[in-house]
Amino acid sequence: MRIVNILEIKKLNFIYRKKKEPTNILSFPFERPKHIKSTFLGDLVICLKIIQKESKLQKKTIEAHLAHIIIHGTLHLIGYTHDNFYNAQIMQSIEIKNMIQLGYKNPYLI
Known part of the structure; x- marks a missing residue:
């Protein structure tokens, strides 16, 4: 990284x-x-x-937003995409599950 x-x-x-x-x-x-x-x-x-700017705009901690972005990027490394609605839904559900497992909130709820 x-x-x-x-x-x-x-x-x-x-x-x-x-x-x-x-x-x-x-x-x-x-x-x-x-x-x-x-x-x-x-x-x-x-x-x-x-990340800092987005965190502020989305009213999230930098730590939570960075965790989300790292999960997001890692999913891309293993082949996930969000190039259409279906793929985006799959990817987001995995991101949400991982964030919650790490003790963070759903990153898509602002």
Whole structure:
């Protein structure tokens, strides 16, 4: 996991997703060669400044929002997407379950 500033996350978001705006997290899954045994999932790149701003806007603690974003990014590492309504519902239900198991509230209830 790497924490970066807004300029760097914006640049990475453009390079890898062709989006011109910054984002709170990017996930880079590890494409393991067949001959290598590893449990490494990949990398997460987080912009803490954006997490802080979002936390304030959503009236959440930075800790709770960061936990949610890390869970969200990790789900992307293992193949989950939110590219349509059905996939978004699946991903959100897993995020909610994990957040509650960690002692946090449902992150989608503001």
